[in-house]
Amino acid sequence: MNNKVQLEQVNIHFGKTHAVRDISMTFPENSVTAIIGPSGCGKSTLLRSMNRMHDLVPSARVTGKILVDNGDIYDRSVDPVAIRRRVGMVFQKPNPFPAMSIYDNVIAGYKLNGRLPRDEADEIVESCLKRVALWDEVKDRLRSNAMMLSGGQQQRLCIARTIAVKPEVILMDEPASALDPISTLKIEELIEELKERYTIIIVTHNMQQAARVSDYTAFLYMGDLVECGETKKIFTTPEVKRTEDYITGRFG
Amino acid sequence: MMQGVTLRKMKNHLMSFVMLACTLAVLIPLGLIFFHIVKMGISSLSLDFFTHIPAPTGEPGGGMANGMLGSLIMIGGASLIGLPIGILGAIYLSEFGGSKISTLIRFAADVLSGTPSIITGMVAYTLLVVPMKGFSGLAGSIALAMIMIPIVLRTTEEQLKMVPGSLREASLALGVPFWRTSLKVTLRSALSGVLTGILLAVARIAGETAPLLFTALGNQFWSKNVMQPMAALPLQIFSFAIAPYEDWHKLAWAGALVLVTVMFALSLTARYFGRTRQAR
Numbered sequence: 172m173n174n175k176v177q178l179e180q181v182n183i184h185f186g187k188t189h190a191v192r193d194i195s196m197t198f199p200e201n202s203v204t205a206i207i208g209p210s211g212c213g214k215s216t217l218l219r220s221m222n223r224m225h226d227l228v229p230s231a232r233v234t235g236k237i238l239v240d241n242g243d244i245y246d247r248s249v250d251p252v253a254i255r256r257r258v259g260m261v262f263q264k265p266n267p268f269p270a271m272s273i274y275d276n277v278i279a280g281y282k283l284n285g286r287l288p289r290d291e292a293d294e295i296v297e298s299c300l301k302r303v304a305l306w307d308e309v310k311d312r313l314r315s316n317a318m319m320l321s322g323g324q325q326q327r328l329c330i331a332r333t334i335a336v337k338p339e340v341i342l343m344d345e346p347a348s349a350l351d352p353i354s355t356l357k358i359e360e361l362i363e364e365l366k367e368r369y370t371i372i373i374v375t376h377n378m379q380q381a382a383r384v385s386d387y388t389a390f391l392y393m394g395d396l397v398e399c400g401e402t403k404k405i406f407t408t409p410e411v412k413r414t415e416d417y418i419t420g421r422f423g
Numbered sequence: 424m425m426q427g428v429t430l431r432k433m434k435n436h437l438m439s440f441v442m443l444a445c446t447l448a449v450l451i452p453l454g455l456i457f458f459h460i461v462k463m464g465i466s467s468l469s470l471d472f473f474t475h476i477p478a479p480t481g482e483p484g485g486g487m488a489n490g491m492l493g494s495l496i497m498i499g500g501a502s503l504i505g506l507p508i509g510i511l512g513a514i515y516l517s518e519f520g521g522s523k524i525s526t527l528i529r530f531a532a533d534v535l536s537g538t539p540s541i542i543t544g545m546v547a548y549t550l551l552v553v554p555m556k557g558f559s560g561l562a563g564s565i566a567l568a569m570i571m572i573p574i575v576l577r578t579t580e581e582q583l584k585m586v587p588g589s590l591r592e593a594s595l596a597l598g599v600p601f602w603r604t605s606l607k608v609t610l611r612s613a614l615s616g617v618l619t620g621i622l623l624a625v626a627r628i629a630g631e632t633a634p635l636l637f638t639a640l641g642n643q644f645w646s647k648n649v650m651q652p653m654a655a656l657p658l659q660i661f662s663f664a665i666a667p668y669e670d671w672h673k674l675a676w677a678g679a680l681v682l683v684t685v686m687f688a689l690s691l692t693a694r695y696f697g698r699t700r701q702a703r
Contacts, residue, residue, distance in 0.1 A: 222596065229521065256598030266589040270611055280597035283607050329593070336597055 175200040175370040176221060176340060181235035183216055183225070190216045192394040193235075198340075198387070203362060203371045205385035205402065207378065209417070213394040214374040218342050221372065222258035223251040239340065256280075259338035263345040265325035267317035267332070274313040276328055280336035299331040303361055323354025330361065334369070341365065343373040347380065359384050378418060382406050390414045457683065464680030467673040472681075477643055477659070483670060487678050489645045493560065493654035494629065497639060500564030500649065501571055501628055506621065508568075509575030510610070516576070517583035518605050529577075536573035543569050544634030552638055560646065560653030563639030567628040574627060578620030582613040619693040626689035630682060632657040656682055 176198040183191035191213040198204045206214045216225075223244060225231035236243050244254045267276045277296045281287040287295075296313065300306040305327045309320070317328060326346060333341060343362070347355040362371060362384045375381050381388055382402060389399035390411075398405060398414045409415045416422050471486045478485030516525050547566035552558055586609050594604040610617065632655075635641070640652040641662060656678055663675035 224592065224595070227591075227595070227601075252598055252600045255596055260592075260596035262589060262592065262596075264589060266587075266593045268590065268593065268608065268612075270614075279594070280599065283594060283597065283599040283603055332593075332597065 173200040174198065175240065176372070177236075177238040177241070178217075179236040179238065181217070181220065181233065181237060183213070183220055183234075184232045185228070186230040190394055191220070194391075194396045195235075196389055196396060196399050198370060198372055200370050201366055201368070202386040203366050203373060203384055204387040204389065205381035206372065206374045206389045206391060207376075207381050207417075208391035208397075209422075210376075212391040214391050215344050217391065218344055218372060218374050219260075221340070221342055222255045222260055224260070226251050256336055257338055258340040258342060259333040259336065260342045261326070261330055261333055261344065261346045264349050265322055265329050267320075267325050267328050269316070269318050271317060272314045273309050273317050273320070273328060276317045277331050277335050279332055295335050299335045300328075302334060302364070303327040303331040304357065305331060321354070323350045323357060326350060326354070326358060327361065330358075330365075334365070338369065340370045340372065343371065345374055345376060348376055355380070378420075390417065392417070460676065460680050460683055463673075463676035464678075467677035468680065472674070472677055476645060477663075477674070480668070485674065487654075487656060487659050487674065487681075489642065489654040490656040490659035490678065491681070493639070493642065493646055494656040496647070496649065497560055497563045497567060497635070497653060497655060498625060498629055500561065501567035502621075502625065504565060505568035505571035505575060505624075509572045509624075510579050510617070512572070512576045513579035513583060514605050514610065516580045518601075518609065529580075532573035532576050535569070536577070539633075540570055540631050541633035541636075544637035547634060548637035555650075557650075558638060558640035558652040560639050560649040560651065563635050563653060563655065564649070566634040566638045567631060570631060570634065571624045571628050574624040575620055578623070579613070579617050582616035582620065583609055585616070586612045615696045619697045622689050622693035622696070626686045626693070629689070630657055630686060632661050636661075 174197040178194055178196050181191060181194045182189070194217065206218065208214050219225055220233050221237055221239075221244075225233055233245060237245060239254070239258060243249070244251075244258075268279055271279060274292075274296055275282060277299050278287055278292050281292070281295075297306065297310075300309065305324060308324060312319075317325065320328060326349075330341075330346075347358045350358065359380065362373065365371060366386075373381075373385065385402045387400065388402045388405040390397045390405065390409075390413075392413060398409060398411045405414065406418060409418065469486075471484055472488075473486060473491070474488050475484065475486035476489045477487065512528065516528060519525075544566055547562055547569065551562040551565060555562065590608055590612055591604055594608040595601065599608075635655050635658050639655055639658065641658040642652045642654040644654075646653045660675045660678040660682065663671040663678065666672070
């Protein structure tokens with residue numbers, strides 16, 4: 172299987188804080204990789220480096236190589252905007268655009284970048300909402316405000332918005348941690364379906380969730396990569412004692 | 424024990440009464456001003472007032488139509504100059520800020536908005552009227568813009584800062600460039616608050632008289648050429664009020680009534696925008 176994303180000795184600093192230390196690992200194409208670890212271990216920091224979200228934080232410094240399809244996304248010649256179109260992101264808290272309708276939220280990636288022909292927009296909205304299993308719930312009120320939806324619906328809308336711009340990789344930063352169990356289940360089912368088309372990297376606090384949805388798991392602790400490999404193996408026969416302690420709930 | 428409770432309740436009532444009195448102390452002058460202006464001005468308000476220029480000395484009738492037109496032109500000009508500078512500057516401060524320059528800009532804007540407006544007028548006189556060898560509506564617009572910019576800059580910046588960072592991230596993560604995100608997501612989300620700030624700034628400059636004395640000067644006739652001296656409502660109120668004729672005083676009162684009504688309406692509209700924002 173192809174390695175879609177590859178990290179080579181990635182270090183991330185915020186000012187004097189060394190948040191991610193020398194991490195090298197790979198993310199295989201069309202699979203789900205979970206990044207787990209206790210709060211403050213650098214999971215989200217690592218995730219956000221993969222579509223250059225740290226560019227906005229003046230004190231952040233990313234060194235090492237992050238390759239997407241073997242191209243270094245931190246190369247000087249690379250436009251971060253182009254990278255973010257290939258590597259989409261879903262955030263912890265659902266964040267639909269409050270001034271937009273459900274319809275406009277799905278095509279926000281196009282609308283904010285210019286115009287989109289009406290028939291094309293209709294098609295994108297319907298297909299994306301169907302893929303996140305939201306179509307039947309909202310098809311009669313596409314023009315109403317996106318904030319009218321429940322938290323779980325909002326998060327599925329955000330996923331629809333992300334896949335509408337046809338990314339190759341989707342980063343998910345604890346996408347279900349603000350949701351109730353039923354909504355969480357729906358998101359997890361969705362992730363399972365999405366991996367047929369996309370490479371998914373998900374940060375999660377929830378160990379059961381990592382075990383349920385992911386093919387590969389990486390365990391981070393205090394900015395270090397402790398262990399990574401197939402999820403089945405990490406959860407049954409981890410090689411490092413610390414991983415076992417964390418997974419079994421002995422710390423963290 | 425019972426005595427303690429009674430004392431506490433009495434203190435409570437006393438303080439409530441003091442605060443009510445303070446509120447009234449604020450409201451009473453406002454009410455006095457408003458009712459006095461209405462009483463004095465309403466009798467001189469007629470269709471002529473809105474359609475005619477001031478009558479020659481000694482003749483009855485006449486209005487302040489040229490002053491209202493001049494005010495509109497100069498406020499429009501000031502907005503054309505001041506709004507882009509104020510709003511774009513606010514985007515810089517809120518979205519790219521954090522450097523030493525932005526601290527300097529904020530400080531400068533705060534000092535500028537505290538500067539007496541007559542000083543602004545004198546500066547505009549020295550920098551514009553003297554080199555251009557004449558008073559003009561354009562100089563008036565620029566002087567008003569100088570008053571408008573710091574107000575718009577600071578209120579817009581505050582509104583932009585209140586937009587949650589998660590919205591900016593959502594837009595950026597969709598591959599939208601930062602500048603488009605700033606305009607179409609951040610500014611758009613803060614729009615109602617920004618509009619409130621703009622309306623308050625317009626209301627503020629609509630009543631400014633001192634800076635116009637040195638720049639637009641005023642005009643007894645229709646004045647649509649921005650390169651010529653231009654009439655303005657507050658200027659006409661000023662010159663009519665200090666004139667020795669009784670019927671001119673009446674016209675000044677009518678002018679004051681129009682001006683106060685316009686500012687009242689602007690403030691109410693601003694409040695309305697502010698409220699719809701909170702409701703959302």
